[in-house]
Amino acid sequence: MMQDDIFQKIIDREISANIVFEDERCLAFRDLHPQAPTHVLIIPKKAIPTHSDLTDDDRDLLGHMHLVAARLAKDFGLNDGYRLVVNCLDRGGQTVPHLHFHLLGGRDMTWPPG
Ligand code: DGP
Numbered sequence: 001m002m003q004d005d006i007f008q009k010i011i012d013r014e015i016s017a018n019i020v021f022e023d024e025r026c027l028a029f030r031d032l033h034p035q036a037p038t039h040v041l042i043i044p045k046k047a048i049p050t051h052s053d054l055t056d057d058d059r060d061l062l063g064h065m066h067l068v069a070a071r072l073a074k075d076f077g078l079n080d081g082y083r084l085v086v087n088c089l090d091r092g093g094q095t096v097p098h099l100h101f102h103l104l105g106g107r108d109m110t111w112p113p114g
Pocket of ligand 1: 097
């Protein structure tokens with residue numbers, strides 16, 4: 001079930017988070033419930049609720065978020081690989097209605113995901 005946009009509150013510094021990267025377009029911070037030794041969320045500052053809301057206007061932003069993810073993966077030493085996940089809407093397991101990439105690493109991943 002979808003909750004409030006708690007990530008907007010993190011952007012606005014209304015609630016705290018362990019922030020690992022920030023620039024004018026995005027923010028990255030550690031997931032509160034890590035599913036791997038490294039579990040970072042990368043979010044746009046623009047309030048895009050879900051992956052299916054993306055438009056042509058978001059092309060550059062998305063490319064930028066991917067480059068930030070790749071850079072953070074290097075910074076965290078995930079040289080043997082990592083997983084980048086976007087959960088979309090209820091059936092995709094999305095709980096926070098603000099687009100986010102999960103960057104997961106530091107252990108072996110399995111396929112198919114749950
Ligand atoms: P998803 O299920 O894809 O919507 O992932 C939401 C993630 O957000 C989930 O892994 C837990 C994390 N999360 C939820 N609330 C907070 C919070 O207040 N702070 C942080 N750092 N992470 C949160």
